[in-house]
Amino acid sequence: MKVTEAERDSFYKVLFSRRDVRREFLPTPIPKEVLDRILLAAHHAPSVGFMQPWDFVVVSSKETKQKIKQGFQQANQQSADMFDGERKEKYQTLKLEGIEEAPIGICLTCDRSRTGDIVLGKTIKPEMDLYSAVCAAQNLWLAARAENIGVGWVSILLDDVLRENLAIPESLDIIGYFCLGYVEAFQDTPDLERHGWQSRREVKNSIHFEKWQK
Ligand SMILES: Cc1cc2c(cc1C)N(C[C@H](O)[C@H](O)[C@H](O)COP(=O)(O)O)c1[nH]c(=O)[nH]c(=O)c1N2
Numbered sequence: 662m663k664v665t666e667a668e669r670d671s672f673y674k675v676l677f678s679r680r681d682v683r684r685e686f687l688p689t690p691i692p693k694e695v696l697d698r699i700l701l702a703a704h705h706a707p708s709v710g711f712m713q714p715w716d717f718v719v720v721s722s723k724e725t726k727q728k729i730k731q732g733f734q735q736a737n738q739q740s741a742d743m744f745d746g747e748r749k750e751k752y753q754t755l756k757l758e759g760i761e762e763a764p765i766g767i768c769l770t771c772d773r774s775r776t777g778d779i780v781l782g783k784t785i786k787p788e789m790d791l792y793s794a795v796c797a798a799q800n801l802w803l804a805a806r807a808e809n810i811g812v813g814w815v816s817i818l819l820d821d822v823l824r825e826n827l828a829i830p831e832s833l834d835i836i837g838y839f840c841l842g843y844v845e846a847f848q849d850t851p852d853l854e855r856h857g858w859q860s861r862r863e864v865k866n867s868i869h870f871e872k873w874q875k
Pocket residue numbers: 679680681682683756757758813814815816817850851852853854
């Protein structure tokens with residue numbers, strides 16, 4: 662099956678217009694069939710040895726979101742204190758989550774023991790299962806964008822907060838917490854760039870041929 666030019670362009674449109682969303686969430690519910698499509702897309706990510714080590718814990722209760730938000734607030738204060746001076750002041754102005762505004766939260770986990778101890782492709786680099794779960798995160802993010810749904814990854818959270826509130830067993834690693842919802846608009850530029858925190862590097866600075874070029 663070949664991808665047509667129009668389909669290619671649609672794919673790149675989705676890819677380049679994907680944003681990390683924190684502030685623009687609308688309360689509009691996400692229909693079940695839409696969420697199902699997004700999770701199916703995530704589930705079709707590549708994985709080492711075809712382990713498919715991920716699970717998705719879907720959060721919709723207001724009370725649970727409130728508790729996770731409290732966890733974020735504590736972690737965010739602790740994080741702000743790690744920066745100094747102007748950087749700290751700037752940090753404190755950034756909105757870094759939309760936990761309560763987003764109709765759906767998803768906690769992505771990784772079962773590192775799924776399919777046994779010795780896994781094809783993970784024999785030399787054991788962390789490959791974690792990377793596989795992150796591939797599912799990216800699929801989820803892009804599929805959501807194709808559905809006009811914004812996603813925000815919130816990593817300023819202690820694992821224990823998610824474990825406690827979502828009953829996630831110690832046997833699973835926590836990869837991330839994602840906020841999902843329809844949005845008023847997708848910004849052209851990442852939030853961190855718009856707010857003067859960090860800009861996009863030139864792609865040419867990241868492409869090297871055979872030997873590292875300074
Ligand atoms: C692993 C990981 C973890 C986080 C993020 C991303 C990733 C990949 N990002 C989003 C991040 O800031 C964002 O992707 C970049 O700023 C680039 O912007 P766009 O995603 O292109 O909009 C993110 N954003 C945020 O507001 N709070 C957070 O805790 C995190 N955590």
